[in-house]
Amino acid sequence: MKRGKKLYEGKAKIIYATNDKNLVIQYFKDDATAFNNQKKTIIEGKGVLNNRISEHILLNLSQIGIKNHLVKRLNMREQVIKLVEIIPIEFIVRNVATGSITKRLGIEDGTVLKEPLIEYCLKDDKLGDPLIAEEHIFAFDWATKKEIEKVKKMILRINDFMIGMFRGVGIKLIDFKLEFGRLKVNDKDEVILADEISPDTCRLWDSITDKKLDKDRFRKNLGDLIPAYTEVAKRLGILHEQSNVSVVNVTKLSSVKRKRK
Numbered sequence: 445m446k447r448g449k450k451l452y453e454g455k456a457k458i459i460y461a462t463n464d465k466n467l468v469i470q471y472f473k474d475d476a477t478a479f480n481n482q483k484k485t486i487i488e489g490k491g492v493l494n495n496r497i498s499e500h501i502l503l504n505l506s507q508i509g510i511k512n513h514l515v516k517r518l519n520m521r522e523q524v525i526k527l528v529e530i531i532p533i534e535f536i537v538r539n540v541a542t543g544s545i546t547k548r549l550g551i552e553d554g555t556v557l558k559e560p561l562i563e564y565c566l567k568d569d570k571l572g573d574p575l576i577a578e579e580h581i582f583a584f585d586w587a588t589k590k591e592i593e594k595v596k597k598m599i600l601r602i603n604d605f606m607i608g609m610f611r612g613v614g615i616k617l618i619d620f621k622l623e624f625g626r627l628k629v630n631d632k633d634e635v636i637l638a639d640e641i642s643p644d645t646c647r648l649w650d651s652i653t654d655k656k657l658d659k660d661r662f663r664k665n666l667g668d669l670i671p672a673y674t675e676v677a678k679r680l681g682i683l684h685e686q687s688n689v690s691v692v693n694v695t696k697l698s699s700v701k702r703k704r705k
């Protein structure tokens with residue numbers, strides 16, 4: 445698979461063309477941003493961990509019939525994915541109230557929700573990804589009713605599956621963000637899961653101690669982000685005890701290579 449020209453650069457990933465018009469390469473950067481890019485830094489090794497964790501989750505989701513964009517992981521930082529037209533909505537799924545909802549609605553941090561809550565945000569950095577109602581999606585044709593019905597069903601299955609997967613390794617799935625895209629199949633649009641699912645896009649708390657194992661370590665200046673993401677990867681069985689060293693080494697090697705370019 446040959447990496448072609450850069451098609452798009454987001455805050456944490458870059459998309460490159462390939463020699464197949466239906467496939468692109470998704471490159472995971474080490475950049476960490478929060479509060480719509482107001483706070484940013486580079487955390488060496490983050491991209492490598494997110495690539496592995498997202499691959500693991502998306503492969504598991506395919507096995508339960510959730511169609512998604514992942515074709516295969518190429519190397520430590522890159523995946524081949526299907527080119528989709530991203531629906532411009534961030535779908536936020538909450539099992540426990542924390543983060544923006546606690547401030548917006550005055551809900552006590554850590555309140556367990558009776559059932560999963562889905563919120564919609566318009567994917568527009570210039571506007572700060574504002575919260576929108578479902579009606580806005582239809583009023584402005586961001587997606588059809590049929591697409592949203594399908595997405596909601598997929599979201600609830602993804603949530604059920606991920607709650608169980610994380611619970612099995614002593615982690616509570618507090619909330620997360622999903623993105624979906626349209627794919628042309630036999631001239632018909634199909635909606636599939638896209639983007640990434642990683643500790644950058646989920647809130648993950650240790651089941652016993654409530655220790656944060658996600659990007660809140662960066663958002664709230666808690667430090668030790670890489671050890672937390674590594675812990676998630678190890679518990680999911682992606683990294684083994686001894687491979688901790690190799691992730692760091694490969695990361696260092698790839699950054700040396702980058703600097704030499």
Ligand code: TMP
Nearest residue numbers: 542543544545619620621644645646647
């Ligand atoms: P929030 O509490 O800040 O609204 O975040 C809810 C969840 O969505 C949390 O797991 C982090 C994730 N998220 C993203 O992945 N990207 C974003 O741009 C935002 C705002 C949240």
